[in-house]
């Protein structure tokens with residue numbers, strides 16, 4: 001079923017704060033924005049558009065309305081040509097390349113722009129907001145190329161594809177295929193928008209693409225952190241590891257709250273008792289012992305990063321800002337996505353560290369020198385056939401490759417600022433590149449997690465076949481049962497790619513409820 005036909009929750013939009021979860025729900029087609037019908041909201045929006053009209057009538061010159069854009073702001077547009085200007089803007093920005101954003105990402109972009117313009121500080125009309133809402137309502141999704149934004153004149157080039165489709169130009173996904181925008185609009189009874197002065201700039205001169213991608217990345221990272229914790233619990237059991245590394249008294253002396261939360265989750269999963277004073281095997285390797293210290297970095301960063309991303313989402317982020325209440329035109333640089341750039345550069349680092357942690361845990365488990373009595377490569381084959389079977393050998397090699405690629409992409413994008421646009425944009429954020437990197441790092445890390453789900457399922461089963469009784473609490477035990485149904489025990493080697501793809505999808509769908517306490 002397409003998002004246009006699925007029953008969807010209405011998400012009220014009136015300029016008040018939206019959350020990352022709201023964006024993710026709209027992206028999944030589970031919710032659809034509904035502009036407030038409160039007359040006060042309409043009045044606030046209309047006041048901005050009317051103020052722009054008044055400015056043109058009274059002052060003649062307004063930046064981006066009766067002048068050229070950016071460095072060309074000293075070029076005066078003859079009054080007879082002013083109406084054409086907004087359409088020029090999206091036309092010459094039709095220079096995007098690379099993959100197209102997927103439908104979920106595109107819905108998130110439309111909502112992010114709608115949220116920003118609904119602040120009522122951009123001088124756009126209610127008609128423009130309604131047309132944006134209508135694209136989401138009918139699931140008409142502009143084809144937005146992912147590449148070509150420096151993230152600090154906002155996302156001008158990718159957002160030009162939103163502006164063009166609103167006006168019946170370029171192409172959109174609609175009803176499962178790529179269609180000319182004009183045709184898709186007509187089919188839904190919508191008329192192409194004619195942009196008013198300032199409306200082209202207001203649509204394009206902002207951070208909606210990077211912000212939308214950042215919301216989706218944040219939610220995926222949050223889930224992956226929880227999953228890495230659960231996988232660690234399985235792997236402690238599989239490797240006959242030491243649950244006492246997650247002791248409450250131990251973590252009380254290092255007060256990072258996220259790290260303490262991860263340790264508590266591991267304690268809960270492993271149902272461990274107090275440690276004996278001096279065990280035979282005192283200390284496990286770092287990828288097990290320090291798991292709360294690695295996953296905890298993400299866990300502690302997430303609330304802070306949420307703040308950065310949601311503040312951007314709920315901001316007026318274009319230029320100039322039109323303050324109709326105080327009758328001011330405020331020239332500045334709110335299209336600069338530095339906060340999102342920092343959030344995404346940081347998040348991809350923390351996420352890639354999860355991939356690395358899990359990859360190291362796998363390295364311990366498949367190696368008979370370190371796995372405390374399990375078969376090499378966790379092969380489940382017995383007797384004569386053991387010689388023929390290679391177990392998870394190739395899967396470990398793949399996990400190493402995915403991990404390396406994720407780690408390689410952690411180079412911060414924001415430090416690659418270029419001076420561009422005739423040196424008007426001489427310092428830019430690269431936030432959109434950071435967000436795209438982060439999504440790719442997430443994709444690779446989710447693949448590593450899928451490999452580790454296979455590993456953990458196999459490792460725990462083999463450990464239990466040796467020793468029988470190692471304990472887990474109810475929630476991880478239930479998840480293990482679910483995994484065992486999804487992934488039959490590997491006794492004779494088989495190709496695992498089909499199962500891996502299904503596991504990756506299950507991770508994306510957040511198939512397991514994890515520590516939702």
Ligand SMILES: N[C@@H](Cc1ccc(O)cc1)C(=O)O
Pocket residue numbers: 069070071152153154156205319320335421
């Ligand atoms: N971001 C610029 C505007 C701009 C728009 C389009 C461009 O092609 C270049 C610059 C500003 O507001 O100052």
